[in-house]
Amino acid sequence: MPDSMKGACIFAQSGGPTAVINASAYGVIKTALRSPEITRVYGAANGIVGVINDRLYDMGLEDPRELALLPHTPSSELGSCRYKLKDAGEADADYVKILETFRRRGVRYFFYNGGNDSMDTCAKISRYLAAAGYECRVLGIPKTIDNDLCGTDHSPGYGSAAKYIATSVAEICKDNGVYDTGGVAIVETMGRHAGWLAGSAALARLAGAGPDLIYLPEAAFDMESFIGDVKAVCGEKKKCLVAVSEGIRCAGGGFVSESGVSSSDGFMHVQLGGIAGTLADAVRQRLGVKVRGIELSLLQRCAAHLASKRDMDEAFAAGEYAVRAATAGENGKMVALRRAPGEHYRCEYAAEPLGIAANNEKSVPREWINAAGNDVTREFIDYALPLIQGEPERPTESGLPRFARLKKLPPG
Amino acid sequence: MPDSMKGACIFAQSGGPTAVINASAYGVIKTALRSPEITRVYGAANGIVGVINDRLYDMGLEDPRELALLPHTPSSELGSCRYKLKDAGEADADYVKILETFRRRGVRYFFYNGGNDSMDTCAKISRYLAAAGYECRVLGIPKTIDNDLCGTDHSPGYGSAAKYIATSVAEICKDNGVYDTGGVAIVETMGRHAGWLAGSAALARLAGAGPDLIYLPEAAFDMESFIGDVKAVCGEKKKCLVAVSEGIRCAGGGFVSESGVSSSDGFMHVQLGGIAGTLADAVRQRLGVKVRGIELSLLQRCAAHLASKRDMDEAFAAGEYAVRAATAGENGKMVALRRAPGEHYRCEYAAEPLGIAANNEKSVPREWINAAGNDVTREFIDYALPLIQGEPERPTESGLPRFARLKKLPPG
Numbered sequence: 001m002p003d004s005m006k007g008a009c010i011f012a013q014s015g016g017p018t019a020v021i022n023a024s025a026y027g028v029i030k031t032a033l034r035s036p037e038i039t040r041v042y043g044a045a046n047g048i049v050g051v052i053n054d055r056l057y058d059m060g061l062e063d064p065r066e067l068a069l070l071p072h073t074p075s076s077e078l079g080s081c082r083y084k085l086k087d088a089g090e091a092d093a094d095y096v097k098i099l100e101t102f103r104r105r106g107v108r109y110f111f112y113n114g115g116n117d118s119m120d121t122c123a124k125i126s127r128y129l130a131a132a133g134y135e136c137r138v139l140g141i142p143k144t145i146d147n148d149l150c151g152t153d154h155s156p157g158y159g160s161a162a163k164y165i166a167t168s169v170a171e172i173c174k175d176n177g178v179y180d181t182g183g184v185a186i187v188e189t190m191g192r193h194a195g196w197l198a199g200s201a202a203l204a205r206l207a208g209a210g211p212d213l214i215y216l217p218e219a220a221f222d223m224e225s226f227i228g229d230v231k232a233v234c235g236e237k238k239k240c241l242v243a244v245s246e247g248i249r250c251a252g253g254g255f256v257s258e259s260g261v262s263s264s265d266g267f268m269h270v271q272l273g274g275i276a277g278t279l280a281d282a283v284r285q286r287l288g289v290k291v292r293g294i295e296l297s298l299l300q301r302c303a304a305h306l307a308s309k310r311d312m313d314e315a316f317a318a319g320e321y322a323v324r325a326a327t328a329g330e331n332g333k334m335v336a337l338r339r340a341p342g343e344h345y346r347c348e349y350a351a352e353p354l355g356i357a358a359n360n361e362k363s364v365p366r367e368w369i370n371a372a373g374n375d376v377t378r379e380f381i382d383y384a385l386p387l388i389q390g391e392p393e394r395p396t397e398s399g400l401p402r403f404a405r406l407k408k409l410p411p412g
Numbered sequence: 413m414p415d416s417m418k419g420a421c422i423f424a425q426s427g428g429p430t431a432v433i434n435a436s437a438y439g440v441i442k443t444a445l446r447s448p449e450i451t452r453v454y455g456a457a458n459g460i461v462g463v464i465n466d467r468l469y470d471m472g473l474e475d476p477r478e479l480a481l482l483p484h485t486p487s488s489e490l491g492s493c494r495y496k497l498k499d500a501g502e503a504d505a506d507y508v509k510i511l512e513t514f515r516r517r518g519v520r521y522f523f524y525n526g527g528n529d530s531m532d533t534c535a536k537i538s539r540y541l542a543a544a545g546y547e548c549r550v551l552g553i554p555k556t557i558d559n560d561l562c563g564t565d566h567s568p569g570y571g572s573a574a575k576y577i578a579t580s581v582a583e584i585c586k587d588n589g590v591y592d593t594g595g596v597a598i599v600e601t602m603g604r605h606a607g608w609l610a611g612s613a614a615l616a617r618l619a620g621a622g623p624d625l626i627y628l629p630e631a632a633f634d635m636e637s638f639i640g641d642v643k644a645v646c647g648e649k650k651k652c653l654v655a656v657s658e659g660i661r662c663a664g665g666g667f668v669s670e671s672g673v674s675s676s677d678g679f680m681h682v683q684l685g686g687i688a689g690t691l692a693d694a695v696r697q698r699l700g701v702k703v704r705g706i707e708l709s710l711l712q713r714c715a716a717h718l719a720s721k722r723d724m725d726e727a728f729a730a731g732e733y734a735v736r737a738a739t740a741g742e743n744g745k746m747v748a749l750r751r752a753p754g755e756h757y758r759c760e761y762a763a764e765p766l767g768i769a770a771n772n773e774k775s776v777p778r779e780w781i782n783a784a785g786n787d788v789t790r791e792f793i794d795y796a797l798p799l800i801q802g803e804p805e806r807p808t809e810s811g812l813p814r815f816a817r818l819k820k821l822p823p824g
Contacts, residue, residue, distance in 0.1 A: 017586075017587055017590055045592075046591070046592040049592060073586070074583045074586050074587060075583075075586035075587040075589065075590050076590045079589075079590060079591070079592060080590045080591055081591060081592060082591065082593075163811060163812075166811075166812055167717055167812060167813060168711060168715070170812060170813060170815075171486045171487075171710075171711070171714040171715055171716060171717070171813070172710050172711070172714060174429075174485070174486050174487035174714060174815065175429055175486060175487040175710045175713065175714040176710070177487065177491075178429050178487050178488045178491060178492045179458070179491070179492055179493060179494065180457075180458040180461060180491060180493060181494075185710070203811075203812065204812065206809070206810050206812050207809075207812040207813050207814070207815060208815060208817060209815065277689075292709065292710065294707070294709045294710060294711070295706070295707065297704065297706045298583075298584050298587045298588070298597070298704065298706060299580060299583070299584070299706070299711070301587065302583040302584060302586060302587040303580070303583055304583060305579055305583070305718060306717060306718075308811065385810065385811070388811040388812070389810070389811040390811065391806065391808060391811075394803065396803060397618070397619075398618050398797065398801070399575060399578075399615075399720065399797070399800040399801040399802065399803075400575075400578055400579060400582060400615065400616065400618050400619040400800070401579060401582060401583070401619050402619070403582075403586065403619060403620060403621065405620060
């Protein structure tokens with residue numbers, strides 16, 4: 001494959017959104033529009049589904065001022081999907097249609113922004129195109145609030161979710177302490193298999209208002225120990241603030257919230273949630289205290305108004321890097337973020353094999369959780385704190401966020 | 413009573429916090445510390461309970477730079493209470509202790525910041541002191557996110573909660589629209605008897621991402637109509653965003669969420685909540701679509717990071733006005749906010765009799781709700797929109813909010 005290859009590019013978004021996923025979109029689109037190797041910049045509607053069905057938007061027709069608002073616009077502006085590609089060979093129909101779209105549109109660059117399932121999708125497409133003899137450079141750009149992607153120090157999206165959680169937990173802590181009668185508040189974060197989000201609640205302590213107890217999926221959850229923990233804290237100060245991951249598991253490995261299963265997504269991930277309510281009921285019954293369960297739900301992944309500036313900048317840079325790497329010849333890679341050695345935080349970017357992330361999950365190291373399994377250690381704080389730094393501008397209009405308004409026009 | 417009366421003042425906070433209740437605290441404290449008529453400025457711990465028990469803080473000993481951070485500090489910084497004073501005559505013990513505290517500390521000014529129950533408390537104390545022949549000026553300062561206080565155009569605290577709700581609903585709307593498979597999200601706001609908070613979700617439409625359906629307590633709720641409404645919206649666009657008040661009621665008058673009753677507070681208010689889950693279950697069972705219930709819970713009243721600047725300024729001004737009015741001779745009054753006539757929004761302040769607010773509740777006018785009872789009208793928007801304007805500074809430290817750190821020292 002020549003170093004300099006001319007052609008169109010497609011950018012698509014997949015999986016659950018983050019507060020800054022559109023910052024990566026802007027990084028790709030802005031850089032691609034200025035790249036001499038890239039002739040047209042398409043966005044696919046709803047991820048790979050839009051590529052399969054040739055539902056594309058011509059990003060070159062958008063107002064640059066609206067594109068510049070993308071970093072401040074939550075959710076996946078082009079639409080997302082949770083569509084799992086079958087292995088080529090097993091079922092080729094999707095791949096054939098993808099290749100058709102690529103040929104029809106002269107696509108030589110494909111950028112896919114998502115989590116580990118999406119990196120798997122990238123890897124499959126990359127292999128299929130190579131086997132078909134179609135020249136195309138496929139680059140994955142990481143995103144996930146869960147921060148469970150392997151092969152990268154952290155994932156764009158995590159820092160903003162962590163900042164949202166830490167800030168909200170600090171505010172809830174102030175509120176929960178307001179009555180002399182005390183009370184327990186249990187705040188539930190997302191995080192199916194990893195406790196990065198729940199652990200970020202600990203950062204609230206730097207605001208002087210943090211959680212008393214934190215439970216992560218990486219440490220086995222025991223209801224009796226939990227009740228004992230809450231009782232001890234309440235005994236000391238009449239009130240107690242708990243942060244808990246939706247994914248906490250019993251020693252046997254089953255989700256504590258399994259009984260609250262309501263539906264599942266296309267990847268057969270169980271939709272969790274409701275653990276705050278479950279634990280609140282247990283505390284109420286066993287300890288007879290006033291207790292409130294609070295599920296941060298979608299808010300933690302769509303609160304663009306509380307994004308971390310560093311996270312937003314890095315999300316943009318990851319998109320920009322993907323385009324630069326692809327036009328320079330990289331293929332079948334994922335953009336990885338690396339924490340440069342040294343006292344002061346600095347992020348570097350690299351292209352790693354897609355397989356490094358595909359279908360794996362990065363957990364919080366057990367040694368970053370205390371022995372009792374009800375808090376994180378200083379190592380966790382040192383890891384997460386740099387990622388929530390900085391307050392981005394917040395474009396507003398009439399007192400409300402001013403989101404990007406794209407025309408989303410089909411290719412002319 | 414002489415116009416110019418010298419003495420100490422006590423300021424206290426009561427009821428549920430708001431994002432800007434401490435802006436009123438700062439308005440009182442800052443103004444009182446500079447008032448020649450006021451010799452000492454005390455804050456009471458946990459509202460009237462702190463007055464009864466002589467648990468006071470000397471505000472004159474605080475660092476002025478920390479006091480200046482109060483407007484950006486959520487929750488009730490001095491602590492709150494939900495303690496209902498019995499009628500004097502029925503049980504005098506509390507009043508005797510309040511009078512003892514007042515005499516001991518030379519208190520001639522009492523400022524109480526709260527909702528309608530707190531205005532009732534103010535009225536009772538004012539009457540008791542007058543009957544006892546003790547000269548003291550009692551002023552109530554309104555606050556409530558519910559905005560259900562009579563006698564004032566709106567209550568400090570509402571604008572910030574409305575801004576939080578509108579912003580969060582806009583962000584959730586973006587997120588809920590992300591998958592091509594569609595889905596329903598049901599966002600629950602507070603508002604026991606009044607729909608001001610649920611209605612504020614409509615403001616999100618100005619960000620281009622608003623709710624499809626809004627249900628307020630003022631319009632009788634019917635489950636069949638609700639299911640039909642959601643089905644119709646989903647039929648048209650595959651997805652649906654609902655905003656609903658915790659206090660919605662059936663035609664018979666009972667709370668729809670009554671089954672979710674978990675506890676009650678000292679005023680015998682039922683603690684509601686859980687209606688989002690109830691409605692989500694109904695939609696899932698009846699329509700078989702993916703649905704998510706989201707309860708904004710405490711977040712809507714403690715999210716100081718998303719306060720309305722106008723609300724914050726007015727909360728401060730209400731506190732300042734209370735001190736000015738009291739030192740000028742007013743007694744037994746509540747500070748009322750009035751919307752000045754004219755095209756452009758402007759707020760004026762007045763002192764109204766406490767009875768105007770005590771134990772009454774201001775509902776959303778039925779004509780500000782559409783005939784179908786599933787949305788608000790233009791009148792509602794025109795009323796609420798001015799209240800969410802402006803973005804205050806957000807003091808931060810290490811990427812987290814920098815709250816006021818008070819010493820809370822007892823009187824020297």
